[in-house]
Amino acid sequence: MILGRTANGLYWMHRYIERAENMARLVDAGMRMALTKAAGSPDEWSSVVLSAGATGTYEAVHKDYTAANVIHFLLCNTNNPSSVLSSITAARFNARMVRTALTRETWEAVNEAWMNLTRALCVTIPDNELPRILDLIKRETALIRGAFHGTMLRNEIFNFSNLGTFIERADNTARILDVKYYVLLPSISYVGSAMDNSQWESILRSVSAHRSYRWVYEAEYKPTNIADYLILNDRMPRSLAFCYHNITVNLGYLEHDYGVSSNAYSLSSETKSSLTGKTIRQIIDTGLHEFLSGFIDQNNRLGSAIAEAYNFD
């Protein structure tokens, strides 16, 4: 038994850590795309912002999608609640609130990440510094995860934390796919064309899966394989299937420990079963976009159901 507010804090602390890392990856993928094209394409940057779910807030401040504006907006802008700087600040705020639920190692890792990233992101980042900064963000979040997994007791605190991580991650992966779903559709794809190859690689890169893809599938990028990998492959740590396996397991532990069944668990099991016993071909045939937007809705509903079941507020 922990305070509902503590469960809420743990859940959001982990959502924000995950979000900071995902944001760095999205910018990384965007940067790659810009570099491999003759001229940086505004379309590419606008789809990065769309994947980040920040189009509204972005367009309120900027008219054009330039590399410099988008990068600053997604990494440093404190008016953007999902920027890396905002996310790490919110993660640290929540960590501080639930300080008593964390090991010293975990708290220190969060606190140090916040100190280092605040320092790195409080200025406009020059082009040649960007790769170093993106690495720093990924390294800091990796350190937090390392401290967390290495030192935390596997109890309800761990479960609520994991729920935050995987719900955020599932949302992120689904959003990236949904923004780019059209390049994965067989009807409009030109197999082997240079442009699509880079689009596909960008999708994989934004979930850090461009290398592992080749370990699982053939060397050639194929749209159906990419979709299969990110949606159905339950060994791929950022796939929807993997996330929902973990969400269901963690909710299962909570049900077991508390001895009370919850609506959250049934919702999660339902979503999980929609990701098993299906082929990617079936999903594409019934509509990839419809599938993904349905998934994003369900994922949001699950977040609310968890908050309600465990008295977050």
Next chain:
Amino acid sequence: MSKTIAFDEMMSGPGGVRDAYAGYSNWLNTQENKRLLQKATDAENVFRRTGITFGVYGDEQADERLIPFDIVPRVISGSEWRRLAQGIEQRVVAINAFLDDIYHRQEIIKAGRIPVELISQNDAFLPEMIGFRPPAGVYTHIIGIDIVRTSENEFFVLEDNARTPSGVSYMLENRETMLQLFPELFHQIKVRSVEDYPKLLRNSLEAVKPAGCKGKPTIAVLTPGSYNSAYFEHAFLADQMGVELVEGSDLKVMDGKIVMRTTQGYQTIDVLYRRVDDDYLDPLTFNPKSRLGVAGIMDIYRAGNVTIANAPGTGIADDKAIYSYMPEIVEFYTGRQSILQNVPTWRCSEPDSLKYVLEHLAELVVKEVHGSGGYGMLVGPASTKAERETFAAKLKARPKNYIAQPTLALSTVPIFTEKGLAPRHVDLRPFVLVSDQIRITPGGLTRVALKEGSLVVNSSQGGGTKDTWVLDD
């Protein structure tokens, strides 16, 4: 201002070292300056990484700051400590007896030892507490007594903190830091341990559970929230005691009990160590705008279904106007003279005192009776003529509002600087736990004014802290 040489607790005469510091001084002589400088930097990094910070109100840019830590310990000999501890124990017994009396028969007023207006016209006196006796008759469970030293044998109590004294986490973290930085020192010198404070605090709180609570009580620390300047300490204590850290929004009244909202529904709290001021504790009884407390908690408290530590209304015992009567209070309730001295205090409400104070403004420190943190205060020796004139006018207009004290020559202890050791003024706040028994942690928090010559040890005004050693001799 006459320049007096302050008593130094380490050095005595040219080249000499006082006994208590002999062991430390021997060790220090074998240390290289460079290594010590490195250690001082290490210490700062430890504090920063751990997030041992305090917030400064109204300063958004630097909303969390470190309290500077000095690596030279403040050493108190075993015999010095025994005397101090006796005086402290006597004082906390008297304070609790005074509170019980003041909220019941008021014998001390009937006996004419303190004036009735002092209580009846005091905001810190809570009528809601009249006739109510908290579990085990304990009013102030946690007390911090501010003590200064002026010579080999003279210790004065500067202030009794009987409401929600803070700083104990620094006492514990300072020791932890010293153990990490200089483990060899603790092999060579026997220093009494402070680390079981959280355990003792928990034991103390368990011992004052409500009469109706059978079995192990559920304890929680109530914090105003993570924006509070002492939040780190609230979290630290809850963590170390293994109890929940709650905010007002986690709590409510249900079926005549105080309950907290958990992931498994509502759970009863039996003992609440609150770090929220009286005024914010219950919007139904006190400040109706408060969001930091629990609506209705005073009713539950008075029904005996929750213990609040410290009890509401203990402020009447540490009020500055009451302070000057402490020698009388100690004598009245313990039948003996106070072991610890009070700083001589002029109550400006008394015409003779007022006259004296007005004539000696340049030498005195004048404080507002209900003020805190150095607001509305005049430090005579540091003031200009114009400031004294303005202050004299205020004093004449509302003499009751002020007390005055001589400026004390606080003792010094060296701090470590790049150029070696340098003396700085210090005070001491030992922490006392009162419940089924009185538990005094050997040591306390030593605050040090880092600026040369400064007497202000407050962390918000350039003060730092030191580890405080009580020798096991």
